Amino acid sequence: MPATNVSDPQYYHRVIDCQYACPAHTPVPEYIRLIAQGRHADAYMINWVSNVFPGVLGRTCDRPCEPACRRGRVEEGNRERAQPVAICRLKRVAADHKGDVRPRMPARGTRSGPRVACVGAGPASLTVARDLAPLGYAVTVFDSERLAGGFIRSQIPRFRLPEEVIDEEVGYILDLGVELRGGQRIDSLRELLAQGWDAVFVGSGAPRGRDLAIPGRDEAAQHIHIGIDWLASVAFGHVAHIDGRVLVLGGGNTAMDCCRSARRLGASDVKVVVRSGFAEMKASPWEKEDAQHEGIPILDNHVPKRFEHEAGRLTAMVFERVEARYDAQGRRSLVPTGEPEVRIPCDAVLIAVGQENAFPWIEPDCGIAFDRWGLPVLQPGTFQSSLPQVFFGGDAAYGPKNIITAVAHGHEAAVSIDRFLHGEDPRLRPPPGTTLVSTKMGIHEWSYENAVSDATRASVPWAKAEIALASIRVEVELGFDSAAAQAEAGRCLNCDVQTVFNRQTCIECDACVDVCPMDCLSMVEDADEAALRASLHAPARNTAQALFVSAALKTGRVMVKDEDVCLHCGLCAERCPTGAWDMQKFLLHTTQAGAACRDSRLAPARQEVSA
Secondary structure, X not given: OOOOOOOOHHHHHHHOHHHHHOOOOOOHHHHHHHHHOOOHHHHHHHHHHHHOOHHHHHHHOOOOOOOOOOXXXXXXXXXXXXXXXOHHHHHHHHHHOOOOOHHHOOOOOOOOOOEEEEEOOOHHHHHHHHHHXXXXXXXXXXXXXXXXXXXXXXXXXXXXXXXXXXXXXXXXXXXXXOEEEEOOOOOOHHHHHOOOOOEEEEOOOOOEEOOOOOOOOOOOHHHEEEXXXXXXHHHOOOOOOOOOEEEEEOOOHHHHXXXXXXXXXXXXXXXXXXXXXXXXXXXXXXXXXXXXXXXXXXXXXXXXXXXXXXXXXXXXXXXXXXXXXXXXXXXXXXXXXXXXXXXXXXXXXXXXXXXXXXXXXXXXXXXXOEOOOOOEXXXXXXXXXXXXXXXXXXXXXXXXXXXXXXXXXXXXXXXXXXXXXXXXXXXXXXXXXXXXXXXXXXXXXXXOOOOOOOOOOOOOOEOOHHHHOOOOOOOOEOOOXXXXXXXXXXXXXXXXXXXXXXXXXXXXXXXXXXXXXXXXXXXXXXXXXXXXXXHOOOXXXXXXXXXXXXXXXXXXXXXXXXXXXXXXXOHHHHHOOOOOEEEEEEEEEOOXXXXXXXXXXXXXXXXXXXX
16 A cells, blocks of 8 residues: 555545534634633634634534544443534633634725625625735625624524624624625626626525425415524514414424524424434434424424415414335435324414525526526636636525535635636635644653543533523523533544654554554555555554555554544654654644735645535
8 A cells, every 4th residue: 555645734634533524624623722721712713714703603503523523433332422522612612701802803904905795794705705805805795684694693593692692703804894785685796797896706695495385385374484584584573472383394403493483482382393204304413402402392204285274374284194215226215104194283384494595686698607406507616607707605606504614615715716806717726734743842741631531521501491491582502611611622632633653763663553542553564455454453444534554664564553543642652762653733724815825836726625
């Protein structure tokens, strides 16, 4: 097997599973270590550079980092200790305890550079504005609502995300010299382009909720609401109460927000009804748990058939029971069970069965190409449309995702816009920069805490039910206190502190192999990957994670390390008599808009950026 090219920035990056899984590649272990040291402002600013909204995301992120956490792989047999580090909630700790960070923000931009219009004031547009404004770009953000934030403000209930958190973090961006034209809807792309903007970024989201065209829908329309529209009406104070028995249709996070909101606005009975099985629901597991914790039942495998009504008043919904069956390719179909129809009495229904992109304001003949799903055709890796000066991002680019994905799109689009407006090809961009530095402070001492904690995951305290359910504006989760944050931060395995091997000083004494608590080190005869994985002290079965393979040692054997289950404990480096192993902290510096991203000699962008 070829020797591993550790100079490739992506090699060590992939070892940091949490950071690699984050669409914005937030350096998770780095900021968790700072939290453990009580350096909350430093931890916040590291987050702010990459994910832009630490306080918002510390409460609402979909947490792709947590399922990737190494804890779940190295603690087999102990379910409690195998729970991932509470990465998202530690981010909130940094935000809640940071103090005043305004002096640490970039200087206000001069607005003397090219003019960039951002359509929509959601997370993607605000990220573009954050990245470009300090460079002197004259960035103007348009939104039909008076206040910026997009779906962060309109669709996430206040009991999950207080408005003051949104105001604070949006304010940091506007203070950079970004002009907000709130309450100004864009009705024509052609008219917008005629105003002479040098570039336009479309971050208008996926603003249309899907409806259900089944019998009774029109007759009972007064009592049936589209979930995202209803949540927006609640957020802006247009709806303050809902009576009687409420059914929420759908299995995503929007459905969970609808049912929990209805519970707080006076509904006497709330149920969630979903077509799929409970395990297949799109809602995050913790969102489902939170709804059930508040006494809201979730009825799965029910397909809506019709609304029942009397004189325009909704009285019930009728459902067909189904079960999932899978074909040889793993494709699912929902098949009727043959059981009698299920009738559920109700007085109101909230439909949260998905969202769609809608671009009625983009004229068909203005030069923007769309695919058969109604999404813009974009240059891979650049977010540039078929009209070169127009870029897309967030839900408007590839359909509904989440906040952190929208932020990642915004960063990449800002690089593309910056290069485009300097006459350079947006497809060409520099690779990320890296830093790899030893953490050695002595023969057996490191500059990070390398002891592996056996603590179990801390639980976030909740407000008392009688208080939390009495008002839609009372935040439910209270966040970690200092002691819990300290303990939880200590559970991190410091996966960014890499085990770096120097074959020149290795004397093949096998001391590192003997001391490794995970049996992830082996000195073996070289072979192809499949044979090598099977020949190790502990077979390396997770082919998604790389093997480190050294060049040939003096005896012809190779040093092999299974990166999948390494604890980053440093015992190999402490035991090695010649210092052939070292613990070195790896930092990934993602490409940012600015002078460093502008170089016409750059290689083409990696295609996976657009995924």
